[in-house]
Structure formats: C-alpha cells, structure tokens
Amino acid sequence: MSKQTTVLKSPPVEAPKSLEQLSESEIERKAVIGRVTTHTLKYLTSKFVDRGFQWLLPVALSQCTDPLWPDPGASIEKRIEVDIYGKTVRTTASMIIHKLIASSTAYPKLFILSPNIRIEKAERAHTGKHVYEFTQLDFEAREATSKDIMNLVEDLLCGLVASVKRDLKDELIHLSRYDTLKVPKAPFKTYDKQELEAEYGADWETSVVMENGAPVWVTNIPREFYDFEDFKTGKWDNYDLFLPQYGEVMSGAKREWEYEKILAKIERDKINKDNYSLVLKLAEQGKLKPCAGAGIGMERIVGWLTGVKHIAETQPFPRIPGIVHEL
Ligand code: ASN
Numbered sequence: 001m002s003k004q005t006t007v008l009k010s011p012p013v014e015a016p017k018s019l020e021q022l023s024e025s026e027i028e029r030k031a032v033i034g035r036v037t038t039h040t041l042k043y044l045t046s047k048f049v050d051r052g053f054q055w056l057l058p059v060a061l062s063q064c065t066d067p068l069w070p071d072p073g074a075s076i077e078k079r080i081e082v083d084i085y086g087k088t089v090r091t092t093a094s095m096i097i098h099k100l101i102a103s104s105t106a107y108p109k110l111f112i113l114s115p116n117i118r119i120e121k122a123e124r125a126h127t128g129k130h131v132y133e134f135t136q137l138d139f140e141a142r143e144a145t146s147k148d149i150m151n152l153v154e155d156l157l158c159g160l161v162a163s164v165k166r167d168l169k170d171e172l173i174h175l176s177r178y179d180t181l182k183v184p185k186a187p188f189k190t191y192d193k194q195e196l197e198a199e200y201g202a203d204w205e206t207s208v209v210m211e212n213g214a215p216v217w218v219t220n221i222p223r224e225f226y227d228f229e230d231f232k233t234g235k236w237d238n239y240d241l242f243l244p245q246y247g248e249v250m251s252g253a254k255r256e257w258e259y260e261k262i263l264a265k266i267e268r269d270k271i272n273k274d275n276y277s278l279v280l281k282l283a284e285q286g287k288l289k290p291c292a293g294a295g296i297g298m299e300r301i302v303g304w305l306t307g308v309k310h311i312a313e314t315q316p317f318p319r320i321p322g323i324v325h326e327l
Contacts, residue, residue, distance in 0.1 A: 010128070010245075012127075013126050013127065014310070015126065015310065015312070015323055016310050016312045017318075018318060018325040018327060019317065019327065020327075029175070030316075032171045033175070033302070033306050033308065033313060033314055034316070035171050036168055036171055036172075036175075036302055036305055037298070037302050037314060039167060040160060040302055040305065043159070043160050043163055044137055044156060044160065044296070045111070047159070048111045051152070052109055053110055053111045053139060053141070054107045054110050055111060056110050058095065058114040059092060060092055061089040061090070061092075062089055063089055063090070063275065064097050064276060065091070065093045065094070065097070066092075066094035066096045067269075067271050067276075068093050068094075068118065068224070069224065070223060071223050071224060072221065072222070075120050075121045075124060076118055076121075077120065077121045078119040079093075079119070080117060092114060092117060093116055093117065094114065094136060094295060095136075095138050096224075098112075099112070099139075099140040099293060100140070100226065100255055100257075100279060100288060100291065102140070103141065103289065103291045104282065104287060104288050104289040108142040110139065110140055111139035111140075112137075112138045113135055113136075113137055114135065114136050114137075114295075115136075116133070116135070117132065117133050118132060118133075119132050120321040121321060121322075122323075123322075124322075125321045125322045128245075128246075128309055128310045128311065129245075129247050129300060129303075129310075130311075130321055131311060131312050131319040131320060131321070132321050133319040134297055134300075134311075135297075135298040136295040136296065136297055136298065137295065137296040138296075139293050140292070140293030142289050142291045143289070143290060144292040144293070146253070148292065149293060149294055150239055151186075153252075154184075155186070158185075160301075161181060161183045162183045165181065165183065172306075175306050175308075177306060184214055184215050188217050189214075189217065190216070190217040190219060191216060191218050192218075192219055193218050193220050193221045194220055205242065205247060209242050209244050209247065213244050214244065215243050215244075216241075216242050217239050217242075218248075219236075219239045219240075220238070221240060225265035225266050225269055226255050226256055226262075227253035227254075228254040229265070231261070237253060237254040238252065239252055244304075245304070246300045246304045246311065248297075249297050249300040249304065250295060250296045250301075252292065252294020253293075253294070254291075254292040255290065255291050255292060255293070256283075257283060257290050259280065259284040262276075262279065262283050298314075299311040299312070299314045299315060
C-alpha cells in the first residue's frame, strides 16, 4: 500500500491574538517566547560574525526582488508594487538577487536579517506555518559548496538547540517544551525530492516530516532560476531543511552564475527579463561569482524551539494571512 494513504492532513490551527488582546498569562507566555527569540538572534548572528560573515542591513523597496516563481510552495495572492521617483519598486520578497550581487562584489560572505513580504492566500491562516510578513536570516558565501552550507547549518542548529536547553531551561519548561525538544544529531538524513514524490506522491512533505521527527534535508527541488541546475542530468543542486510540524524552515542552493544558463532559465520560466537586467548584465560581463547560501525563516525556527501551534505566536505583531490587525 502506498504510504500516501496513511497520511492525515494537519487540523486547522487557531489564529493567535494581537498583543493588546492577550490575558495576563498569555502576556507572560509571549514574553517567554520573546526571550527564546532574543537568544536565537544573538546565537545565530554571533556565529555568523565569528565565521567571518559580514552583517548587512536589509532593504524594503527595490526594482528587483525574488520572483518566487516557479516555486513548488508558492501561494502569493498579491505582489506589492509602488512608484517612487518615476520608477516601479517592489517590496522585498527575499533578498536573493541582492545577495548574489553583494557576494560577487564587496561582501564575499554576508548575512542579513531581512523582512520578507509575501501576501499569502488567506486560506493559509490556519496552517500554523504561514505568515504574510516574516524575517529571513539570509546568508551567502562566495565559492562555497552545498556541502559547506549544509555542514554549517547542521552545526548552527545543533549548537542553537543545545544552548537554548542549557541557558533557557526555565523558559522551555514554562512552554512545556523542555522534554520534547531534542538536540538533533548531525548529519541529518537527506532525501531527493523526485524520489520522495515517486514514493509518497504529492503529500511527501507530511509523510517525511511526520516519519522522522527530526530535521531532514530535501535536495534536488526544481524552482527559481537562481538555484543551480545541471542541464545534463536535470538535477538541482539545492537543499531545504524541514522541521517536524513546521515544514521547510530554510531553503538554499548553490547558485547559477553563467549568463547563458540564467537567461535560458528566465525565458523558460516566462519571467519578465527586464526585472533582472542587472543580474543578467553582470553575469554577461563575467562579474557574477559562484556562491552558495540559504535563508532561515526566523519565525519557523523559533516556533519549533518553543513548540507554538502557530508561528505567528512568535511575532510580537502577528502577520496571519487574511487577518490584518491595527498594529
Ligand atoms: N533565501 C532563499 C535562498 O537563499 C531564497 C528564498 O527565500 N526564496 O535560497
């Protein structure tokens, strides 16, 4: 029997309340989650700085942002564009293109805490893992391989969990998470997406994440033009990290840098070339350098550490799809 038939869809998760609606005990819980967020930010940013990554400030409006297409997980209801100074700019969906250019020029190793706006369909309000605005810890390293980045992320994640368990024991106990949060064991299991689809069908994500109960890698995911694809084998050199219950917490890849390939993929995906003219020009001039990197969703990683039902609980000002609060 196919394992697909044994998979249950997760039940709908209640949308978290806005800050001013919380009771006293809920305010206390919010503050405890806030302490785990502060610890996580401090731990991860200091590890990147220690390893020689430069900390860049984010941008909110650019002519060029992530097309988020084709993306197997995409559910974008609306793309925000405004005119400023006679030019059309878009709110940051991710800083991937900025990262490629920054890593090829002044900042070989970089990271950014980047607010990403993705107006998800309102039907995702109760998945517990989607928000319409989130913070991504986006990083990139020139000349790095996929293996380098996967090793780095495994080190960071194992070290982070160990440090949270050591330094924030009371907080985890308050959240009833101390006993269930286990320090993962590296190396994490790695799956090939095409093999997963062959075995489990479209529901592979639920099956794999449910079965493992630990972080796992999924590689070879066909998606946006900037991830490296071997045109001979059809394999993609990319990697997503999945956490039990919270799904994909990080996506990353070795990147394309060659003009002909980038152009062919943009045309194949029917993406407006004009929006990517700078990256195309730099690639054509040989100024785009090979690199690899990834982006960690902060709400999902803190959500997993704290065991919240809905990741918007980790946000001081929840950004739940379809629900717009005053703050
Ligand atoms: N940050 C991701 C990456 O580095 C891209 C994304 O968020 N769509 O691959």
